[in-house]
Amino acid sequence: MSGRTYTLKEVERQTAALPADLPALSEAARAGAARVLRRIGPVERAVLLGSGDSLYAAQSSRRFFTDAGIECLAMPATEFLHEFPSPEPPGRTTVVGVSASGGNPAVVAALSRARAAGHPTVAVTGAAASPMADAAETVVVADPGASAPSPGIRTHQASLVSLLHLAHAARAALGGPEDTVAAGPFDTAAVARAQRRTLALVEPAAATVARLLAPAPVVCVVAPTGALGTARYLAAKLSETAGVPAIASCPEEWWHVHRFGHDAAHPVLMLLSPGPGRLAALETAARMTVRRRLIVVAEAGDAEARAAASVLVPVTDGVPRAARPLVDAVVAGPVALALARVLGRLPFARQ
Incomplete structure (x- = not known):
């Protein structure tokens, strides 16, 4: 590993911070998801891409897309990049990249390829100024704020919140009532x-x-x-x-x-x-x-x-x-x- 110092105290601090983080993250994710749907329109099919915690957040949220009647896959970004054929026809499949730092090279490359092929692309990240945000057509930013080095805890929650709101907004775009859209998927x-x-x-x-x-x-x-x-x-x-x-x-x-x-x-x-x-x-x-x-x-x-x-x-x-x-x-x-x-x-x- 690098020379970064990891402590159990920071793991404890980040775990304790999860409830306090949630309201601001949820509001940012709700607003960001609404902007995404206004930009790209209804989602008919989605592919969610990530690595590690970001992939686990994608896997946790996948069924909320499928519950909405949206065909959805969650898969490693490297697998999509090297082995998954470009979905056809262009424009029918929305490709969503997930990376809290916004710097995952495989996700950046996958979004760039999908966008070049004509697919709507969405970055879900904690960093508005990042290679992944630049690679995608539009972005949902939910930033939990700075933390000391730690296994991903606050960042995982931020990715998960963003994807849950994105699934909810995608469902609403297919015909949900406006008050449900504004309220979000849960009482934060x-x-x-x-x-x-x-x-x-x-x-x-x-x-x-x-x-x-x-x-x-x-x-x-x-x-x-x-x-x-x-x-x-x-x-x-x-x-x-x-x-x-x-x-x-x-x-x-x-x-x-x-x-x-x-x-x-x-x-x-x-x-x-x-x-x-x-x-x-x-x-x-x-x-x-x-x-x-x-x-x-x-x-x-x-x-x-x-x-x-x-x-x-x-x-x-x-x-x-x-x-x-x-x-x-x-x-x-x-x-x-x-x-x-x-x-x-x-x-x-x-x-």
Whole structure:
């Protein structure tokens, strides 16, 4: 790595800042998404591009585009650039690049190629003056402000908020009522309160979870299809913050593949939020608990999840579906911090 200094204190500070960041980010994203739709018109098909946290934000938001009847793919920018044929006909597919810094070379190149081919292009970034903003036809800027070096936490939320608002605006452009468009996809103040409650609920459980995960050579994070973007983000924070190899997979993949390489003495971490794939995940959870401990991230009042869990990591109940990724994602910071402290590691130190 570079000579930058990474600390657990900064990870803690950024995690605590998420609810306070949300109102300004949401307002900037709402206004930016509205401008984008005025500029490019209705979105018929979308391809969301990113790397790392930006890709996980794209994956978390994809289903909100598809819910609106918009065909949507979320994929790595490098894959699109080198292997994905230019969508035809030009103008029918909107290409959205996601990079908090606005400097990801693969995303910049992908947007430049798509724009040259005649497709509407959108940059989702925290930096208005950046190569990616210059490469795209139009831009949504949501900047959480300066931070010390850290695994991406505040920046991931900014990307996710922007994409959720963009999906909402795209849906509205297809015929939603004007007052719904203006209000945005969720009540921002209520979601910020839900994030604060979730942080308070997760904190007592995080130390227990860390002690259970610490002996595992690899942490397996399992989530239904609707929450795989969040699961990948959680796995990334465990790797970056605590230096632990972590993989994320859907329940079907875990059951048929990864369980054979995972010692039954080590627990599995599962997200069981409401949404697509939940029933299948519960079925897999019931099979898993016969031989191994299951750490479950789920709503505090979810009786089915609590019954399946050896340890429950509770998140706030009743969050609107459109805001669920924003609330579930705050779990990553406290769990990654607790695991880093148990293992005596600093972010990115193994490199």
